Every structure is written in structure tokens, then in C-alpha cells.
Amino acid sequence: MRRGSNQLRLADFNQAVVLDVVRRSPGVSRADLQRESGLSSQTISNITRRLIDDNLICETTPGETTRGRPSIPLVIDRDGAFSVGVHIDPARLTTVLLDLDGEVRLQRQQRTPQATNPPEVTALIADSVDALITEAGVDRNRVLGLGIAAPGPLDVQAGLILDPPQLPNWRNVQLRSDLHEATGLPVLLDKDVTAAATAELRSSKDSPNAFVFLYLGSGVGASMVIDNQVFRGTTNNIGEIGDIIVDPEAEQLEWSGRRGGLASACVPEALVLQAAHLGLLPLPNLSDYLAIDDSCTALCDLAAAGDGGATRILERAAGRVAVGLGVLVNLLDMPRVVVGGPLWNRLSTAFLPVLPELVAQELVVERENVAVESSAVGEQVAALGAAELVMDHFLAPRASALMVGP
Amino acid sequence: MRRGSNQLRLADFNQAVVLDVVRRSPGVSRADLQRESGLSSQTISNITRRLIDDNLICETTPGETTRGRPSIPLVIDRDGAFSVGVHIDPARLTTVLLDLDGEVRLQRQQRTPQATNPPEVTALIADSVDALITEAGVDRNRVLGLGIAAPGPLDVQAGLILDPPQLPNWRNVQLRSDLHEATGLPVLLDKDVTAAATAELRSSKDSPNAFVFLYLGSGVGASMVIDNQVFRGTTNNIGEIGDIIVDPEAEQLEWSGRRGGLASACVPEALVLQAAHLGLLPLPNLSDYLAIDDSCTALCDLAAAGDGGATRILERAAGRVAVGLGVLVNLLDMPRVVVGGPLWNRLSTAFLPVLPELVAQELVVERENVAVESSAVGEQVAALGAAELVMDHFLAPRASALMVGP
Numbered sequence: 001m002r003r004g005s006n007q008l009r010l011a012d013f014n015q016a017v018v019l020d021v022v023r024r025s026p027g028v029s030r031a032d033l034q035r036e037s038g039l040s041s042q043t044i045s046n047i048t049r050r051l052i053d054d055n056l057i058c059e060t061t062p063g064e065t066t067r068g069r070p071s072i073p074l075v076i077d078r079d080g081a082f083s084v085g086v087h088i089d090p091a092r093l094t095t096v097l098l099d100l101d102g103e104v105r106l107q108r109q110q111r112t113p114q115a116t117n118p119p120e121v122t123a124l125i126a127d128s129v130d131a132l133i134t135e136a137g138v139d140r141n142r143v144l145g146l147g148i149a150a151p152g153p154l155d156v157q158a159g160l161i162l163d164p165p166q167l168p169n170w171r172n173v174q175l176r177s178d179l180h181e182a183t184g185l186p187v188l189l190d191k192d193v194t195a196a197a198t199a200e201l202r203s204s205k206d207s208p209n210a211f212v213f214l215y216l217g218s219g220v221g222a223s224m225v226i227d228n229q230v231f232r233g234t235t236n237n238i239g240e241i242g243d244i245i246v247d248p249e250a251e252q253l254e255w256s257g258r259r260g261g262l263a264s265a266c267v268p269e270a271l272v273l274q275a276a277h278l279g280l281l282p283l284p285n286l287s288d289y290l291a292i293d294d295s296c297t298a299l300c301d302l303a304a305a306g307d308g309g310a311t312r313i314l315e316r317a318a319g320r321v322a323v324g325l326g327v328l329v330n331l332l333d334m335p336r337v338v339v340g341g342p343l344w345n346r347l348s349t350a351f352l353p354v355l356p357e358l359v360a361q362e363l364v365v366e367r368e369n370v371a372v373e374s375s376a377v378g379e380q381v382a383a384l385g386a387a388e389l390v391m392d393h394f395l396a397p398r399a400s401a402l403m404v405g406p
Numbered sequence: 407m408r409r410g411s412n413q414l415r416l417a418d419f420n421q422a423v424v425l426d427v428v429r430r431s432p433g434v435s436r437a438d439l440q441r442e443s444g445l446s447s448q449t450i451s452n453i454t455r456r457l458i459d460d461n462l463i464c465e466t467t468p469g470e471t472t473r474g475r476p477s478i479p480l481v482i483d484r485d486g487a488f489s490v491g492v493h494i495d496p497a498r499l500t501t502v503l504l505d506l507d508g509e510v511r512l513q514r515q516q517r518t519p520q521a522t523n524p525p526e527v528t529a530l531i532a533d534s535v536d537a538l539i540t541e542a543g544v545d546r547n548r549v550l551g552l553g554i555a556a557p558g559p560l561d562v563q564a565g566l567i568l569d570p571p572q573l574p575n576w577r578n579v580q581l582r583s584d585l586h587e588a589t590g591l592p593v594l595l596d597k598d599v600t601a602a603a604t605a606e607l608r609s610s611k612d613s614p615n616a617f618v619f620l621y622l623g624s625g626v627g628a629s630m631v632i633d634n635q636v637f638r639g640t641t642n643n644i645g646e647i648g649d650i651i652v653d654p655e656a657e658q659l660e661w662s663g664r665r666g667g668l669a670s671a672c673v674p675e676a677l678v679l680q681a682a683h684l685g686l687l688p689l690p691n692l693s694d695y696l697a698i699d700d701s702c703t704a705l706c707d708l709a710a711a712g713d714g715g716a717t718r719i720l721e722r723a724a725g726r727v728a729v730g731l732g733v734l735v736n737l738l739d740m741p742r743v744v745v746g747g748p749l750w751n752r753l754s755t756a757f758l759p760v761l762p763e764l765v766a767q768e769l770v771v772e773r774e775n776v777a778v779e780s781s782a783v784g785e786q787v788a789a790l791g792a793a794e795l796v797m798d799h800f801l802a803p804r805a806s807a808l809m810v811g812p
Contacts, residue, residue, distance in 0.1 A: 153771040210640050226637065233739020234616050240736040240770035248654030248666055260654055330646040331628065333639020364646035365559040
């Protein structure tokens with residue numbers, strides 16, 4: 001019988017407050033904790049003893065002693081708890097194992113071979129999570145839960161994948177309960193762009209943080225961080241930007257989405273269609289996300305090798321993406337854009353040098369600087385964010401009801 | 407010598423805290439204040455005496471007495487302080503006088519005869535403010551300040567109008583200091599859409615409040631309220647949405663903005679161009695905002711009278727505005743839209759019955775309800791918001807540095 005969080009006795013609010021202070025301020029003493037938390041010395045003493053017994057924090061050697069009894073620094077026991085984050089992109093499945101100290105212990109990226117078949121993807125995820133935990137050699141009883149970053153639209157409260165344009169055959173899939181059943185772990189489901197913004201925010205030293213996150217994968221999406229908070233929208237379905245018209249003159253080709261929309265400008269399927277139309281590459285099977293992904297990689301390789309046609313396709317894509325970013329920056333008055341997602345590594349060489357200037361041309365308010373940056377986290381940004389959301393759920397001192405669990 | 411806020415001694419933070427509680431909870435006692443503010447009974451006693459001496463609050467008769475000394479209810483003295491809000495639309499100037507109790511004492515709307523000439527507009531505003539205060543018969547020494555809602559882009563910190571597309575010849579106009587000089591009042595400058603969202607938020611009983619505000623006047627703009635907070639963007643220039651492409655097939659006509667953009671779909675100048683192109687109305691002088699505004703009124707009257715050509719222009723405009731709203735709702739995941747501004751009264755009959763369904767067709771996430779509502783405040787929404795921002799500046803217990811003052 002697998003167990004989740006219960007053995008770790010994390011439900012207590014005061015305990016969560018104390019653990020949160022130790023996470024944010026490594027080396028605090030019991031006296032510091034008392035001052036910061038407003039709890040009594042007896043309560044602090046009880047809670048720290050319990051946290052030490054549960055291997056969530058540990059004592060370290062004090063530095064220079066002050067007068068009287070030296071205060072003992074408390075730090076997180078990084079092996080005390082873990083969370084797993086999974087990012088489902090129709091072409092790529094990314095898995096990360098996060099420790100209590102916020103470090104990624106292990107990560108894996110693999111192809112999603114049967115994105116059109118929800119039960120097979122569920123089984124694949126369960127196997128991947130098992131393999132990750134086993135390979136990392138950590139105690140499964142110390143894995144708090146599993147966070148899933150998935151394309152929207154989602155019903156986050158109910159743990160449902162509704163009907164993502166990028167995941168045909170996924171209609172009202174109970175991914176959260178299915179994965180709970182398959183793994184025995186508590187499971188949290190959230191939107192890919194929300195998870196990505198969460199990880200990007202954590203990795204940033206800026207304060208106050210305010211940026212738009214542009215997600216480029218098998219689909220395109222956006223999220224935003226305002227005043228150090230990830231804004232999720234009223235139904236947790238932030239950032240559906242694929243239908244924003246970015247080129248009134250665009251051809252439709254065999255594209256089934258909105259003509260001239262942002263999705264038609266930059267998702268792999270649309271880029272591959274353009275390349276095939278120009279005879280640069282054979283047209284792959286458009287219901288096979290792996291074939292599309294490979295073909296898109298081939299297109300980017302062609303451009304990197306100097307092929308004129310491939311270069312023009314990516315240049316045109318950059319121009320169209322800039323129009324879409326212009327819409328976001330003009331509307332939100334947020335002149336900092338962070339770009340990431342599984343497609344970004346392949347496009348960044350062509351996009352990054354030209355995007356700031358192209359976006360600047362779209363702006364109504366003259367700005368000295370439009371920052372367009374690559375994700376500081378990298379390709380695993382959404383998976384890492386999903387793992388961080390799980391840690392927060394269990395460890396942050398606040399109520400939440402997004403999990404199913406034992 | 408006119409005086410502004412200094413005589414009212416509002417600078418004290420604790421006093422602001424107490425006044426704020428009385429504003430929000432009419433009838434509180436000194437004991438309630440002590441409990442709510444955390445201040446000592448001596449401090450509460452001193453502050454309430456000072457506020458009473460300054461005519462900012464007053465004592466009322468207690469209701470049923472409890473054992474011991476009856477507690478005396480304290481309420482706002484509505485004549486204790488006022489603020490003036492002015493909304494500059496190139497075609498219409500709206501002025502409101504707000505009292506300390508949050509009631510509009512007097513409001514005026516007039517045509518803006520010389521929108522292209524900043525000094526004349528400044529003089530007109532100063533005269534209108536004088537006339538409003540005089541007509542209302544209030545003590546000018548009790549007018550805390552003047553709030554200006556203006557089209558962006560603005561430099562709110564510096565009090566500058568930068569170069570609004572809707573206000574030609576206004577480039578780097580120091581409107582805040584010019585108006586301070588002309589009126590002797592402290593002046594606050596903010597964006598029209600931000601002021602409008604502020605007033606709309608105050609008028610709403612919903613909680614938590616989250617909506618998009620669509621502003622329709624001589625220009626088009628948007629703002630948003632998230633979790634009961636008006637989001638202003640990082641440079642206070644939220645909501646430039648006029649360039650969002652809403653109809654790839656749109657004609658350019660003599661329109662100087664982006665072809666097929668949201669501004670070309672719904673601002674008076676663009677609607678009037680379309681009407682003239684169809685021979686429905688003569689083309690007015692396009693550098694005369696009053697002529698454009700009158701011509702737009704005539705077009706809306708024609709549609710209301712059943713004219714087929716005019717009706718089709720407004721129907722097409724509604725469809726295009728719905729595409730723009732679809733972009734906002736899809737991006738922000740905020741399925742509630744409030745529409746207002748000086749043009750809205752003329753369009754609402756044609757727009758309101760069709761917009762919810764048209765917007766719903768644009769949405770990526772299926773939603774049971776897309777609410778599209780008329781502003782609960784009405785045409786003076788931006789002017790009222792500007793007056794409320796001034797009250798907040800002086801009365802809310804927080805620091806701010808947006809004002810120039812005596």
C-alpha cells in the first residue's frame with residue numbers, strides 16, 4: 001500500500017508556517033522562528049521537534065557563538081520530501097523530480113508516442129514517474145504528490161482535461177483521478193502556461209516581477225506574472241492566444257484553425273505545412289504529433305544550415321509572433337516577455353535576435369526597452385512548475401483543495 | 407490665495423486610518439475604532455476630536471443605549487471635503503464634483519470645442535472646474551484636488567500627456583502642472599480606462615470582482631479589475647487595444663490607423679468614414695472631433711430609425727468588437743465585460759443584444775455565460791473615477807506621490 005502525504009503530518013497550519021520560514025531563510029534559529037511566526041516558544045519547540053523527527057528539517061552546527069547558549073541553525077532536510085512534475089506536450093513528455101530544498105534531482109524528456117490515446121498516455125506517465133523515483137533512489141513514501149502541466153482548456157477544480165485543440169480524443173478526461181489511481185500519489189492538474197510562469201517566477205531574482213510568458217510547443221499559449229503573482233484567470237484557463245489574428249494576408253493551406261491566427265503562425269503543424277507547401281519537406285501525417293515534431297526539427301535544421309526557403313518561413317513566423325506579442329504588451333502594458341516551451345530551443349536562434357525590434361514596431365506607447373528573453377529555466381519549465389505547485393500545495397501555509405489524495 | 411489640502415491636516419497616517427474606517431463603516435463608535443485600528447484610546451480620542459474640528463466627521467445621536475455610557479456613532483461629514491473629476495474625451499468634457507461620503511454632488515457634460523489646442527483645453531477645464539464648484543455652492547478650501555482622466559499614452563508619474571493618437575498636437579503636454587497653475591488645486595492625472603475601471607469597481611457589489619472594462623469614446627481602450635484591484639500595467643498605460651486585428655477583410659478607406667484593427671471597427675471617425683463611403687452621410691471634417699461626433703450621432707439615429715445601411719454598419723461594428731473582446735476574454739480568462747464611455751450610449755441599443763452571443767463564438771474555452779454589461783455608472787464613469795482617485799490619494803491610509811500640490 002503506497003502512502004502519500006499523511007505520514008508526514010503536514011496538515012497543521014502552524015507547522016506549515018514554520019517550515020515555510022525555514023525554506024525561505026536557511027539557518028534560522030528557534031528564536032528567529034518565534035519572532036517571525038509569532039508563535040510561542042513552546043509551540044516552536046514542539047513543531048521543530050516534530051519536523052526534525054519527520055526528517056523535514058535538521059539542525060546544523062552553529063557558527064560563532066554569541067553570549068549565552070549558542071542558537072542552533074535549522075535548515076531544510078533536502079531528502080525529507082519530494083514532488084514530481086510532468087509536462088504533457090503532445091509531442092514530448094517531460095518529467096522532473098524536485099527535492100524539498102527546491103533543487104531538481106532528476107529530469108527526463110521523452111517522446112509522447114500515443115498522444116491521441118488518453119489511457120496509453122496515463123500509463124506512460126505512471127511508468128515514467130515510477131522510473132524517475134526508482135532511478136533517483138528516493139523513498140517513494142516521501143514523494144508528496146504528482147503535478148501535471150497540460151494543455152488547456154482544463155477544469156482544474158475537477159481535475160479534467162476538457163477538449164484541448166492540441167489533444168484530439170481528449171474530451172473530459174479525468175486525468176487527475178486516473179493518475180491518482182495509476183500511481184497512488186496525490187495528483188494536481190494545472191495548465192501548462194500557469195505551471196511555466198510559476199517556475200519562471202521562482203527562478204527570477206527580479207522584484208517586483210512582472211512579465212508575460214509566451215509558451216511555444218505543439219500549441220501556443222501565454223500566462224502572466226503581475227506583482228510576483230501568477231495570474232491564472234477566473235477559471236484557471238489563462239492565455240488562449242492562438243486565435244489572435246497576426247497576419248490578415250496569411251494563406252490557409254490545410255490548416256484547420258483560424259486563418260492568420262497566432263497558432264497558424266508558429267505551431268509546428270502550421271510551420272511544417274508551410275514547408276511542405278514550398279516543397280522543402282514532405283508533408284508528414286498530420287495526426288501524428290511525433291512526425292510533425294520531427295518535421296519541424298528538420299525545418300529548423302534547414303534554416304540553421306542556411307536554406308533560404310526555411311529561413312524565410314522562420315523569419316515570417318517571427319514577424320507574426322511579434323504582432324501577437326504586440327497585442328499582449330499593448331493590452332497589458334508589460335514590456336517584458338519571457339519565451340519558453342518545447343519548441344523554443346529550435347526557434348530561438350532565428351527569433352531572439354529580431355523579436356525585440358519587431359515587437360517594438362507594434363507598440364502604441366513608445367518604450368525605451370522591450371525585453372524578450374529566453375526562459376531562464378529551460379525546456380523543463382512547465383514540468384518544474386508543476387512540481388513546485390505540488391510542493392506549495394503541501395508546504396505553503398494556506399488552504400487549497402485542488403488535490404485528490406490518500 | 408487658494409489653499410488645497412494642507413489646512414485639513416490629512417497627512418497623518420493614523421488619522422487616515424481612522425477616517426477610512428468611518429468612511430467604510432458609518433456609525434462606528436470610538437470603541438469600535440480602537441478595536442479596528444489597533445490604536446490606543448487616547449490616540450483615537452485625539453484623532454476623532456481633530457477630525458470633528460476639521461468637519462471631516464461628526465457625531466450622531468446614539469440609538470438604543472446599552473448599559474453604562476452610550477457609545478456615540480460617528481459618521482462622515484459629507485460637506486467636509488470634495489474632489490473634482492474631469493474626463494477629457496476629444497469630443498466631450500465631463501466634470502463631476504464628489505463629496506466626502508462618495509456621492510456625486512453635481513456633474514456636467516459639455517463639448518470639447520478645441521481638442522486640438524492644449525492651452526485652450528486647459529483654460530476650458532479650469533473654467534469648468536470653477537463653475538462646478540461655484541454652482542454647487544461648496545467651500546473651495548474644502549476641495550482636496552482635481553483628478554484628470556485622459557487618453558493615453560501618459561506619463562502618470564510626471565503628469566504628462568505623451569502623444570495620444572486621439573489628441574493630435576498633444577505631445578509631452580504638462581497637463582498636471584498646467585492645471586495646477588490654472589486652478590490652484592492639487593492635480594492627479596491618470597488614464598481614462600484606469601479611472602473608468604476604478605469607478606466601475608466602486609459601484610459594484612460583487613465580490614470578488616473581476617472584469618474587463620471596454621471603453622468606447624473618440625478612441626477605444628480597455629482596463630481590467632482582478633481580485634478587486636484595478637490593474638494599471640507597469641507604466642500606468644494599460645489597455646491599448648486599437649491595433650488588435652479584428653477583420654482581415656476590412657477596407658482601409660481614408661482611415662489612418664491599422665487596417666482591420668479594433669479602432670477602425672468602432673471609433674466614431676471610422677464609423678463616419680464608412681457611412682460617408684456608402685453615401686449615407688456627408689463626410690465631416692476629419693480634424694474636427696465635434697463634427698465627427700455629431701456625424702456619428704446622426705449615423706446611430708439613422709440606425710435607430712431603421713435605415714438599412716446604417717444598421718448594417720453598426721451590425722458589422724458589433725461583430726468586429728466581438729472579435730476584439732474574444733481576444734481579451736481568451737487571453738485573460740475573464741468572462742465578464744463591462745462596456746462604457748461617451749460613445750457607448752449611442753451604440754448600446756445595437757450592440758448589447760448581440761454581443762454576448764458573438765463573443766461566445768470567439769471563445770476557445772466553452773463557457774456557460776459570457777456577461778457583457780453596460781457600465782453601472784454611466785457616461786460619467788471616467789470622470790467619477792478620476793474624482794475617486796483624488797479622494798483615495800488624500801484619504802486612503804497609504805503613501806502615494808502622484809500629486810503636485812500647494
